[in-house]
Amino acid sequence: MKHFLSLVLSISSAFLFGDDSATIFSKDRLVQFYDEFLLEEKLYLSEAGVGSYGGVYDPFTPPPNPAAPPFKSGYLPMALVNQSGYPDSQVYVLVTGDLTDGATQAWGQVDTSPGSNFGVASLVVAATGQNATQFSCTLSQLPSYNAGNGNTGRVLYLPQITSGLVWFSIGEALSMTVNGNSIVHPSYTTTTTNFDTFEMTYLLSGDPQVSVDTTAVSAFSIPLYAYLSGATSVSANSGVYQPRSYIMEQLESAFASATESSQWSNLVLKNGSTVLRCLSPGQAISASLFDENYLNNSASYGYSYLSNLLTYYNTHALSMTVGVTVPSTATYNYTGSATGNIFSFTSTNGGPSVTFEAFANGPPYTSSTTYNILEGLNLVNPITQPTAGTAADAVSKLFEEAIVAGILPTTNTVVLSSLVANQSSYYKVNANLSSPGGTTGPWYDLYSKVLHEFGYIYTYAYDDALWPQVLLGAPFTNNSTYVGITIRNSQ
Amino acid sequence: MNKMWLIAGVLCLSVGATAASNTVDNQNSCEDTFLAASGKNKKHSPDRQKNEEQKEAMPSFLQLGGDYTYVSFKPAGLPSFHGNLGGAQVSYEYKRMDSFYGALTTDWKQGHMHGTDGKRHLLYIDVQERFGYTATCAQEKVMFTFFTGLGYRHLGHKFIPSTGSVLYFRYNELYVPVGVLADFVAASWFTLKLEFTWMPQVYPTVSIVPLKGARWILTEQLANFYGSIPLDFTLTKGKTFHLVIEPFYERWKDGHSTAKTSTGIPLGLPGNTYNFWGVNVNFGFQF
Numbered sequence: 001m002k003h004f005l006s007l008v009l010s011i012s013s014a015f016l017f018g019d020d021s022a023t024i025f026s027k028d029r030l031v032q033f034y035d036e037f038l039l040e041e042k043l044y045l046s047e048a049g050v051g052s053y054g055g056v057y058d059p060f061t062p063p064p065n066p067a068a069p070p071f072k073s074g075y076l077p078m079a080l081v082n083q084s085g086y087p088d089s090q091v092y093v094l095v096t097g098d099l100t101d102g103a104t105q106a107w108g109q110v111d112t113s114p115g116s117n118f119g120v121a122s123l124v125v126a127a128t129g130q131n132a133t134q135f136s137c138t139l140s141q142l143p144s145y146n147a148g149n150g151n152t153g154r155v156l157y158l159p160q161i162t163s164g165l166v167w168f169s170i171g172e173a174l175s176m177t178v179n180g181n182s183i184v185h186p187s188y189t190t191t192t193t194n195f196d197t198f199e200m201t202y203l204l205s206g207d208p209q210v211s212v213d214t215t216a217v218s219a220f221s222i223p224l225y226a227y228l229s230g231a232t233s234v235s236a237n238s239g240v241y242q243p244r245s246y247i248m249e250q251l252e253s254a255f256a257s258a259t260e261s262s263q264w265s266n267l268v269l270k271n272g273s274t275v276l277r278c279l280s281p282g283q284a285i286s287a288s289l290f291d292e293n294y295l296n297n298s299a300s301y302g303y304s305y306l307s308n309l310l311t312y313y314n315t316h317a318l319s320m321t322v323g324v325t326v327p328s329t330a331t332y333n334y335t336g337s338a339t340g341n342i343f344s345f346t347s348t349n350g351g352p353s354v355t356f357e358a359f360a361n362g363p364p365y366t367s368s369t370t371y372n373i374l375e376g377l378n379l380v381n382p383i384t385q386p387t388a389g390t391a392a393d394a395v396s397k398l399f400e401e402a403i404v405a406g407i408l409p410t411t412n413t414v415v416l417s418s419l420v421a422n423q424s425s426y427y428k429v430n431a432n433l434s435s436p437g438g439t440t441g442p443w444y445d446l447y448s449k450v451l452h453e454f455g456y457i458y459t460y461a462y463d464d465a466l467w468p469q470v471l472l473g474a475p476f477t478n479n480s481t482y483v484g485i486t487i488r489n490s491q
Numbered sequence: 492m493n494k495m496w497l498i499a500g501v502l503c504l505s506v507g508a509t510a511a512s513n514t515v516d517n518q519n520s521c522e523d524t525f526l527a528a529s530g531k532n533k534k535h536s537p538d539r540q541k542n543e544e545q546k547e548a549m550p551s552f553l554q555l556g557g558d559y560t561y562v563s564f565k566p567a568g569l570p571s572f573h574g575n576l577g578g579a580q581v582s583y584e585y586k587r588m589d590s591f592y593g594a595l596t597t598d599w600k601q602g603h604m605h606g607t608d609g610k611r612h613l614l615y616i617d618v619q620e621r622f623g624y625t626a627t628c629a630q631e632k633v634m635f636t637f638f639t640g641l642g643y644r645h646l647g648h649k650f651i652p653s654t655g656s657v658l659y660f661r662y663n664e665l666y667v668p669v670g671v672l673a674d675f676v677a678a679s680w681f682t683l684k685l686e687f688t689w690m691p692q693v694y695p696t697v698s699i700v701p702l703k704g705a706r707w708i709l710t711e712q713l714a715n716f717y718g719s720i721p722l723d724f725t726l727t728k729g730k731t732f733h734l735v736i737e738p739f740y741e742r743w744k745d746g747h748s749t750a751k752t753s754t755g756i757p758l759g760l761p762g763n764t765y766n767f768w769g770v771n772v773n774f775g776f777q778f
Contacts (some may be wrong), residue, residue: 035752041702042758047655049608050566050760145754152756 028114035144039152043087059243059489062455065227065236066484067148075120075157076202076210077482080139081147082154084170084222084490088139091487092173093156094132095121096183097164100203105183107132110156112141119143120157126178136173147484162201168222169195170490188219188279189287192271196222198485208232208473212483214239215458215470216451217376219269221277223247225455227484228472238470240455243489247454248275254450259440260301263291267447280447280459282375285365292365295373295403295443303436305443306341306359306369312409312432313338319413320345322398326389333413334395343379345395354395356380373400374445376461401462406430406444416465426466427452549777552584554735556773562613564604567747567761572611574604580771586625592636594621607653614647619668636672641665642690646745646765659700662745666690666715674723682723690715695746697760707758710746717741723775733775741767 066079082088095108107130108121119142124135139154147153158164167174172193177184186195196219200212214224225239240247248268255264266289269276284290291297296306318336323329332351336343344355356379362368372382379396386392398416402408405426407419419426427449429438437443448459456469464471474481560576578600585593598617603610623638646662670688677683695709719739726732748760 031753035754035756037702037705038750038752038758039756041699041705041707042756044656044658044699044702045758045760048650048652048658049655050569050650050652050658143754144752144756146756150759 026114028118032114036140039088039140039144042152059241059246062237062241063225063486063488064149064151065229066151066153066486067146068229068480068482069145069147069153069155070143071479071482072120072157073478075159076476078156078158078166078200079145079147079482079484080142080154080156081151081484081486082139083151084487086170086490088154090171091139092136092167092169092171093139093142094136094167094169094174094176095156095158095161095164096126096132096167096176097123097161097201099123099125100160100162100205102162105178105181106161107135107183108158108161109135110137110142112137114143119155121159123159123161126181126183128178128180130178132167132176132183133173136169158200158202160202160204162203162206164200164202166198166200166485167195168198168224168487169193170222188277188283189269189289192276194221194276194490196220196224196277198224198226200483202476204476209476210481210483211471211473213458213464213471214456216278217280217458217461217463218283219277219279220247220251220451220457220459222490223454223488225486225488226472227486228474229482229484230474230477230480231472232475233468233471233473235456235469236472238456238472239485240451240457241486241488242454243491245275245489245491247451248278250453251278251447251450254446258442258446260294260442263294264446266290278447280374281445282371282461285368285371285374288365291370292362292368293370295370296359296361296368301440303440305433305437305441308434308437309403309409310338310341310343310359311434313343316409316411318343318345318408318410320395320398321413321415322351322391322394323416324351324389324391324394326387326393332391332394336395336399343399347391352391354380354392356396356399357382373403376400397462397465401460401466404445404448404460404462405466406442409433419466420468423467549730550585550587552586552733552775552777554580554582554584554733554773554775556580556735556771558598558600558769558771560600560602560615560767560769562602562604563766564606564611564613565764567763569761570607572604572606572608574602574611574613576600576602576613576615576767576769578615580773582773586634586636588625588627588631588634590625592621592623592625592638594638594640595619596621609650609652611651612649614645616645616647618643621668621670632676634672634674636674637670638672639667639669642668644743646743656701661698661700662695662709663697663706664692664695664709664745666692670717680725682725684721684723686717686719686721688717690717690743692746697745697748699760707748707750707760709748709760710762712744712746712762715741715743719771721771731777733773733777735771735773735775737771737773739767739769739771741765743767 066081069077069079071077082091084091099106105126106123109124110121111117142154142156145153174186174195176186199215202210212226212228214226223240223244225241227237252268255261258264267279267284269279281290285292296304298304320334323331333348334345336345341359346353359369360367365371378385380386380392402414406428409432427444451457451459456467458470557579562576563573565571580598582596596619601614603612619642621638621640623636625634625636627634644664648660650658668688668690673685675683691713692711696706697709698706719737721735721737724734726734743765745763747762748758750758
């Protein structure tokens with residue numbers, strides 16, 4: 001009896017005065033267990049339509065912004081609301097990015113033990129032998145909080161990070177290795193796990209200090225809808241919120257309706273009947289799923305867009321205005337013309353001349369002008385890439401942006417500000433195309449067109465210029481600034 | 492205790508005045524009842540004495556029968572379900588005139604309910620233990636029984652939703668029945684009865700499967716009522732065998748869950764409202 005009483009007293013005191021050690025009883029862990037149990041039960045109820053887990057929501061209405069999560073001084077909280085249709089225990093999160101030096105790649109190691117650092121990610125420099133699975137956690141392992149509107153939120157606390165990527169995957173953690181000191185991202189064509197990424201940078205020396213965006217530059221798979229509190233950017237929200245299945249259906253439908261549907265339909269990557277993701281045309285070319293010479297293949301399509309462009313600008317002038325920052329900030333006006341299969345640009349106000357490499361076809365696809373345009377590689381030198389901010393960089397980018405958006409050929413001056421002011425004119429059949437260009441193709445980026453009908457999301461390498469609404473920026477105010485991401489229906 | 496008898500006597504006086512035909516007799520009889528309840532002597536007429544002796548001799552009443560129930564079920568904020576239930580019930584009553592009343596009732600029924608959100612299989616089990624006091628008036632042609640006790644209600648749902656996987660809800664609810672029974676002897680072969688029971692809950696819980704191991708506490712619901720009109724036909728001259736046909740209505744509520752996470756996120760199980768209409772058909776044995 002005496003021993004029994006001693007045991008009871010020991011256990012009771014362990015419950016009452018337990019700390020966060022993983023080896024003894026802990027009040028925090030018991031509370032965490034209770035919370036997880038309740039949330040799992042809540043999810044079951046939600047799935048059966050009895051009560052709600054992610055709040056009652058209209059799948060075709062933007063979700064409400066998550067309420068402010070609890071703060072931890074110095075960290076940027078990322079509030080995650082799971083409306084994916086999958087339980088928190090099946091939604092995986094992984095953080096990768098660079099240290100504040102902007103060069104050293106690192107993983108986000110998330111503390112999943114209840115305690116003062118619960119949910120805090122610390123950066124671990126990438127090294128050979130590591131795998132992303134070591135650094136992944138599920139939403140259910142993160143602290144929960146009341147995100148408002150009936151939503152249950154999870155919080156991830158991020159330290160300063162540059163070029164950060166938050167990876168979401170369903171059902172299993174992503175596997176990524178390290179080659180040298182570089183993290184090898186998963187293949188968009190062979191990975192069967194449903195995954196997507198969210199881009200963010202939190203740097204106290206940055207301007208803005210916090211910047212985030214939703215991206216489908218490589219592929220689209222999971223609808224993510226973002227919010228940045230205290231945003232000073234054009235908008236405080238970006239991303240898409242419609243159900244994944246609906247977006248995929250719309251993409252498939254648009255591709256099937258295209259004249260060259262045999263090419264576009266290949267963008268929707270399937271594993272059997274399961275849609276894995278929708279690839280961007282550039283990604284699809286690198287996987288041999290899309291014609292690497294799509295823009296210059298008259299033998300297949302009875303029309304060559306690039307030949308049409310060269311012919312047009314052999315007799316017309318292409319006026320463009322670009323802003324440069326290297327070697328110094330300036331705005332240059334250019335007049336471009338085509339001779340043979342080479343475009344060259346001459347500045348009328350002191351800018352350096354710019355000449356593109358001769359338009360060419362693959363194989364290999366890396367030699368194809370089509371690939372360079374759709375993948376956002378520089379047309380002056382796609383291999384070494386001119387320094388960002390130079391005239392060679394700016395002219396090539398604007399030229400490619402105008403092609404992807406369907407603006408070229410045009411006799412109007414191509415200037416970014418006028419493009420952005422007329423976003424509704426993007427992705428339409430260009431009236432200046434010679435026959436049969438108007439009835440074939442399309443010769444703009446149909447992938448971008450469809451996704452932009454759902455919301456502000458990057459779909460092309462230089463969409464930051466075409467769609468400035470996507471990038472959210474804000475100064476960092478300690479214990480006030482936070483990012484919200486709602487993971488919408490991903491089934 | 493005297494206070495309770497006083498209340499019983501006053502109720503008896505007021506009901507007896509309207510229920511019976513002979514006002515003088517009523518007043519006398521209720522006065523007698525009141526006197527009896529107060530522990531004082533009363534006089535007995537030969538007929539009354541015979542009647543009383545007969546009842547005193549057979550204070551136990553055992554009933555067994557089946558039932559049909561139509562149920563309308565509505566979870567708060569969600570679409571309704573409707574369906575039919577069938578089952579059986581057994582009850583034992585000990586009822587002496589102007590004396591202690593005790594009873595044990597058990598009721599089981601089950602069936603299916605259908606709605607736009609899916610289908611539910613409902614299992615209903617109710618056990619009620621009662622004790623109270625029976626007061627008579629109008630020459631024992633009218634009896635009022637006031638009772639309370641303890642009740643246990645189990646409501647098991649197998650919910651097959653239109654989307655999502657099957658869920659089981661097991662409601663276990665303790666309640667305190669507080670009620671009144673009225674017996675109006677209309678003829679030697681027929682007694683009209685009325686029953687009304689208020690059933691405030693005291694400890695309602697629910698467990699949800701597939702995640703077992705937790706019984707979630709629900710808010711106590713007070714607005715639960717049962718009302719019935721048993722028509723008691725005596726089948727034999729000796730009053731030993733009875734046929735009781737009992738139309739009934741019941742309104743029952745399950746409370747919503749009260750559980751929240753440490754950060755205030757509620758479990759969010761909504762409350763339910765049931766409306767039961769039906770009829771019990773029982774065979775009774777008095778002894």
